[in-house]
Structures are given as C-alpha cells and as structure tokens.
Amino acid sequence: MAADKLLTVPQTAELLACSRWHVYAMISAGKLKTRPIGLGARPITRVLRSSVDAFIRNG
Numbered sequence: 001m002a003a004d005k006l007l008t009v010p011q012t013a014e015l016l017a018c019s020r021w022h023v024y025a026m027i028s029a030g031k032l033k034t035r036p037i038g039l040g041a042r043p044i045t046r047v048l049r050s051s052v053d054a055f056i057r058n059g
Contacts, residue, residue, distance in 0.1 A: 006035060006046035015052055023047070031055055 012032070013020045026032045033051035036043035 005049035006037075007049055007052065009045060009047065012047045012052055016055070026055070 007015070009020050009023050013023045016023065023032065027034055027045070027047070032055060033048045034045050035048060037046050038044050
C-alpha cells in the first residue's frame with residue numbers, strides 16, 4: 001500500500017476553499033484525519049490527503 005500524502009493545514013484550507021480555522025474545527029469534529037509529526041508537547045499536525053478526498057466526495 002502506498003503511503004498517504006500528508007498536507008499542511010494551509011494546503012488543506014486551500015483545497016477546501018475555507019479558512020485554516022475551519023480546517024482545525026473539522027479536525028476537532030473528526031471530519032478530517034491527521035497524523036502528528038514529531039515528538040514533544042506540540043507535534044506538528046498534518047492532514048491525510050485521503051481524508052480530504054473522502055470529505056470532498058461525501059461532504
């Protein structure tokens with residue numbers, strides 16, 4: 001299985017034509033899947049491209 005492409009929050013916002021804050025709200029609501037990158041108290045958030053594609057398809 002190929003690795004899923006990871007997107008930044010701004011890249012995701014651009015694809016969905018919404019604000020970064022709306023992307024964070026969708027992440028919190030469980031509508032978009034993420035992967036943490038790095039260790040520590042504040043890992044970097046990356047959004048799975050497959051979850052963005054699924055959101056676009058299914059709304």
